[in-house]
Amino acid sequence: MPLVEPGDDLAHLIGARLRDSHIGLQDGDIVVLAQKIVSKAEGRYIDLNDVRPSQQAMELAAKTGKDPRHVEVVLSQADEIVKTGPQVIVVAHRLGFVMANAGVDESNIDHAGSARVLLLPNSPDDAAAQLKLRFDAMFGISCGVIINDSFGRPWRNGVVGVALGAAGVPSLIDRVGAADLFGRSLKVTEIAAADELASAASLLMGQADEGRPVIVVRNYKSTAPSKPAAALLRSREKDMFR
Template sequence: MTAALEVLPVPGLPEIEAGADLGALIAKAVDLLPGDVLVVTSKIVSKAEGRLLRTEDKDAVVAAETVRVVARRGKTRIVQNRQGLVMAAAGVDASNTAPGTLLLLPLDPDASARAIRARVRELTGRQVGVLITDTFGRPWRNGLTDVAIGAAGVAVLEDHRGRVDSHGNELALTVTATADELAAAADLVKGKASGIPVAVVRGLPGAVTEEDGDGIRRLIRPVEDDMFRLGTSEALRAAVTLRRTVREFSDQPVHGPAVRRAVAAAVTAPAPHHTTPWRFVLLETAEARTRLLDAMLGAWRRDLRDLDGWDEARIARRTARGDVLRRAPYLVVPCLVTEGAHAYPDARRAAAEREMFTVSVGAAVQNLMVALTGEGYGTAWVSSTMFCREVVREALELPADWDPMGAVAVGRPVEPPADRPERDPEPFVLTR
């Protein structure tokens, strides 16, 4: 690649209408050289492809173009649209179009770029690259910039990994979004209100490829690598929805600091009388988990043998339900501590007081499990420790006033949870 670049506006294009031959209009408006990159604003592509709607109901149109809401604040919606792009308002635009109309993005911007490239080559014999662009906001940064939403014949990414810098350091992470850099450079001469929708970037022949390529697919971060896939409230709702009982865990170890972050969320739960009635015992070693579970199993077997009709086979079936705890690489035992509880002389109010504290522990455990889901872990809250509290306290050497409230198995799920239909809240609501 050369060190010098030219970014040239392409003036003189007419107002674009449905059915316009963009490739021919651009080829007529500018003398192209082999290796040039044509940067075309998506709005004129949308107009040429008839992606204009006569309506003022932008909210309805945005909803129709949305696949997934990423974040919402007031009237602003960041969404993933039909093209797989994450952007404001699904790319639906009321600017640079007549009042009472809205422009949608091209149905397939990569296909649009390929069509323009093929038409230019047919008419001029020049091998050029083509980018279709649109305006995006960016996380953590103010201001808008143009990025590529469609590409043909352009190496959209340049991978520097494995190369060495001027100091001899091997580059391990650097992958440059060449297509987006070209889009932003071209926008400096196109502008937002200049009426110039096309620019040529000249001087980067190495960026232009012989084949059309895969378009912008490689620019879109895969879901599994996207740490910021949802906004804050959306991520919380997603974690609540995804949180469900997991019974099969992989052998991957659980990251202790992640559990402590979840405990930090747990202890924000509401509690009576400004108390802190929760304690969390973290069983991080296999030895501690085995000691607890063996002690509990012995207690369960002794109790069940005292019941009529319980033979060894039936006892084995019943106690096998606790195997989910043995299969988990990490256990959390939440405990109730009632210090700060009010003392009542009558049983009714004393029982209600304890229930208040018990409810608070339930809220804390829910917070814990939702936070762990956000960290990518699965959980199963099993109640078995509540049936042999003295045994648990002895096995874990807990204070006498710590009441074990079940055990939470934690680990990476072997399989992602199956989709679950959204539950209608109305059957559970009574209005007065």
């Protein structure tokens, strides 16, 4: 994949690389894309030199050790501050995700001689749906699309891939009422299938200079109905930790 620039036609770029690599797309394939290339194509850059930190941003910067300008951008994307720590501000993003630093990131982007950060896509589920339509038309198939990002988790070290956006994928599979090995009915089990697929793809994508922002998942089978990634978001009323 070439480096993605604002305004690039992601579906065209990816489709061309899939053909050139003789991978193509088959019916039922799932294309997992790194969030960054979606954000780059959407031009979701902010130049920190243009940011004027508020008093709240400066206070949080002093508390966390972060750049006050970066903190101001985080605040602009957040509905609620959940927790703070060294170099970390956990927020409820305006898109519904509870995440570190509102997904505002400086890694794996061209800073263009400045100090730039990259925001999340405007609407990950909508972006995934549009890409699915394009891939389906290009290859004459019906595929799934997942937009993947790396999240930390409470109680666990390290990051894992999760689905920010999805289309044509059973993001959340309800197994309530299904029988276990001993015939006992499951009472609360739901499978975050899109997150598990995103996490598996993340192992191949890598986190540093691997340069593999697109992974094709082939032969995953499920009869569960497709749902957008928004189905994975837990409402605040059911969140026991906020």
